Amino acid sequence: MLSDIEITYFRSRIDDVLQSGRPTDWQRSFLVDMRGKIERYGTRTRLSEKQLATLKRLTAVKGDADLRLITNTEYVQPQQPQRLTWQKPRRRRPLRYREIKFTVFAVMMIVCGVGYAVTEGLRIFGLGNFETASAASSQFQNSDFSVTDGDTIRMRDGTPVRLVGYNTPEKFEPRCSREAALGNQASERLRQLVAAGKSTxxxxxCSCKPGTEGTSKCNYGRSCGYLRVDGRDVGQTLISEGLAVPFICGATGCPPTPRPWCG
Structure with missing residues (x-):
């Protein structure tokens, strides 16, 4: 199982690699899968030795290749022997290399944790854009919309909006009966979430090539956005309930759409 420090570290580094790095299709698929497991199981996440080694390698911080995760270890301050009042005080020994290394690692984990918390806070309250860093986000002029399926809505003015960050089973063109059933469940669950709170x-x-925004070559002509109910991204809820999987795009393109429901 992973510790709280490892959970915070891997969450932050996976997001950094997916958004700013240049992973291969296989690496992207692996990181997205690991991100989904961590989000779903937290400190109960179980990884094989090979999976953990691969995850560490793909999320390693450049310039600090010798720094490795230290888990289930704590430095215990040795108890100083009680000295008599007439004894000359001993000089404090210098810090050892392992102690310095652990201190640097702890500071880095704290910085990563704070950065991740700030990033999540900005994303939750709609103050940041995490699909394309150069594009500014904005509220739709009218918040009235209808649910098309588990990851698509239609604004009152007719604008279709693809919700980003996750993918739900298809209910209109499913590959199997199981996907069709799950697609209908995801759509109904999204309607329940919207009806239960304040939607934004x-x-x-969209993650498209420059100049294609608003055309059929970019996300089938749909707009892109986040849907939050009472401040929480609906994608997080659907993923946690097994009705969606993470789907993270880059700045100008997306990996193959994950559709694991038909085996």
């Missing part, structure tokens, strides 16, 4: 739709730039 935030527009962001």
């Amino acid at each position: 739709v935030t527009r962001i730039a």
